Amino acid sequence: MKLNIIHQEAIKLVKEVGEFIKEESKSFTTAKVEHKGFNDLVSYVDKEAEKRLVEGLGDILPESGFIAEEGTSNKKGEVYNWIIDPLDGTTNFVHGLPIYSISVALQEDDKIVSGIVLEINRDECFEAVKGSPAQLNGTPISVSKGVDLAQSLIATGFPYNDFDKMDDYLSILKHLMQNSHGLRRFGSAAVDLSYVACGRYEGYFEYNLNAWDVAAGAFIVQQAGGKVSRFNGDNDFIFGREILSCSADIYEELLTILQNQWKHSQ
Incomplete structure (x- = not known):
């Protein structure tokens, strides 16, 4: 598969997992929280979201490995590795604050060639692929200019x-x-x-x-x-x-x- 196709398939998957997280947020309670360490929270939502991402991304690029926060897969790819945070902002999610996201990057050798961040509650998909400008929901974006x-x-x-x-x-x-x-x-x-x-x-x-x-x-x-x-x-x-x-x-x-x-x- 070409990189652009891999990237677009990954975006589709991330959005599907984002819908899962959004749906789970409606009934989530703090009683379902686990602690990995001091102030380091995790839940079944993080784990299930990562499982879905690992399975889906593995289907998209079978030879790839994973660097994933919850350790769902320890497979290492010779060339390609997905770097995954299934729920960045878990503490916000646990407390009902609507600022959390999915973060997925594809590493080719030692270089990132694809990046996707889905801000779930605003349904904003920030993404970029090697050789193309960054986009937000399909519209090119740029950092600030002319501001000190x-x-x-x-x-x-x-x-x-x-x-x-x-x-x-x-x-x-x-x-x-x-x-x-x-x-x-x-x-x-x-x-x-x-x-x-x-x-x-x-x-x-x-x-x-x-x-x-x-x-x-x-x-x-x-x-x-x-x-x-x-x-x-x-x-x-x-x-x-x-x-x-x-x-x-x-x-x-x-x-x-x-x-x-x-x-x-x-």
């Missing part, structure tokens, strides 16, 4: 189980509160990245992340003309546990702030 940091809205994620870098983090927040339009914390890294891609946010940064949180969204940002890196400027953001994503206009300024304040970054 003082005019920017910045997204982040609050620490929830790793507080070792709290002082550095609070120092960054203080600076950005005083030098931007404001900060937002929605609770889904994939949504935050997608909002950078379409210009709703000018920038986003967060640490203590996994590949499935960022792989699809970061690729979509890049295909929308944005810049993505770790806090120290290197490109190992998929597996590097931290990410800076923003428009080209504010990238250097935001990177400098992070480098000056984030003393623990390697």
Whole structure:
């Protein structure tokens, strides 16, 4: 199968699984929550959604492997691997906050070639495939242009189980509160990245992340003309546990702030 066909089939599957999650949200209660660790929640919805994604994506590309949050499959592909977060924003889902998503990326060797983020409640499908511009529900999108940091809205994620870098983090927040339009914390890294891609946010940064949180969204940002890196400027953001994503206009300024304040970054 050609990459564009694989991509379109994957979008169709993601939307089907999104309908499953939306339907389950109507009757979900906190009594159905499990704990993987401190403040690290999971439910049967995450697990079933991942199972459906793994089965469907395996049918679309049989030789592919998987890097999936809930560990449904440990199969490793020689060339192709799907990087999957079946429900990014589980805590929001559990509490009935309507900001959560499905994130699916396809990795060819060490490069992402397809990214899909479905924001479930707004029915917004952000997607990109190698060689084509990023799109939202079929319409091309772009990161913000001609906006400096003082005019920017910045997204982040609050620490929830790793507080070792709290002082550095609070120092960054203080600076950005005083030098931007404001900060937002929605609770889904994939949504935050997608909002950078379409210009709703000018920038986003967060640490203590996994590949499935960022792989699809970061690729979509890049295909929308944005810049993505770790806090120290290197490109190992998929597996590097931290990410800076923003428009080209504010990238250097935001990177400098992070480098000056984030003393623990390697």
